[in-house]
Amino acid sequence: MKVFSTVTVQTLTLATGETISYLLEHRPRRTVGLKITADGLVVHAPKRIFEFQLNQILQEKSHWILNKLSQREANHVEKIQWIDGEHLLYLGNDIQLSISPNHRNKKPVFDENKLKITALQPQGLSPQNIPAKAGYSCVKPNIHTSFSRMIIQWYKQQAKLDFSRRLEILAAKIGVETPPLTLSNAQSRWGSCNSRGEVRLSWRLLQAPPHIINYVICHELAHLKQMNHSAKFYAVLESLFPNYKAAEKELKTLSPQLHRM
Numbered sequence: 001m002k003v004f005s006t007v008t009v010q011t012l013t014l015a016t017g018e019t020i021s022y023l024l025e026h027r028p029r030r031t032v033g034l035k036i037t038a039d040g041l042v043v044h045a046p047k048r049i050f051e052f053q054l055n056q057i058l059q060e061k062s063h064w065i066l067n068k069l070s071q072r073e074a075n076h077v078e079k080i081q082w083i084d085g086e087h088l089l090y091l092g093n094d095i096q097l098s099i100s101p102n103h104r105n106k107k108p109v110f111d112e113n114k115l116k117i118t119a120l121q122p123q124g125l126s127p128q129n130i131p132a133k134a135g136y137s138c139v140k141p142n143i144h145t146s147f148s149r150m151i152i153q154w155y156k157q158q159a160k161l162d163f164s165r166r167l168e169i170l171a172a173k174i175g176v177e178t179p180p181l182t183l184s185n186a187q188s189r190w191g192s193c194n195s196r197g198e199v200r201l202s203w204r205l206l207q208a209p210p211h212i213i214n215y216v217i218c219h220e221l222a223h224l225k226q227m228n229h230s231a232k233f234y235a236v237l238e239s240l241f242p243n244y245k246a247a248e249k250e251l252k253t254l255s256p257q258l259h260r261m
């Protein structure tokens, strides 16, 4: 027999009068499971549970639920839309994407706080009747991909130049040879350093303010002296970047913004 689970939208009313809507799904399980997804609170409950029992459990967990929901809201950042006028981050500065339709793609140019892209125009659309927002990406997904590829390519090239220069300067400061640099696409870590002394840095860091990039580089350079996160490692890091704790915090806060791209 096939068992269909049904998902219903429910409302939880807290003692404060505040209401939380959630998705309820009954499943063959013994306990109530709660999770916060992109849709908000999702509750997995046993098939046989009284409404008052479920309500009681949710009331008891309301502190956790509210906390998680507000965290989710704080971290929710819209993904970049590859459209004219979109705001991007470059070395901590707010810059604007400027897209001019053309019969062929040209390399992006950074000028006066604008990243100017001259790229293929979507067929059948002239610049005049392309809606200011939502238009580009909805009408022609392939155009959207080609813009994003060009822009990310540009960020990677700039990142390589910028990070290499910083790495050289900071390596000299700590008295080590400039290690080889590789750019990474890692979503979860900003930098790493392996036992061969090679440094990897996420190109997305180029969006961060210079002192944050320096901080990540100093962290990796400190690993050239201490291949661990011991007190000795932090002493090296501190000598190189005294305010590392504040920078670490700042990077954490900034992280969702840097993952827009």
Ligand SMILES: [Zn+2]
Pocket: 219, 223, 228, 229
């Ligand atoms: Zn480390």
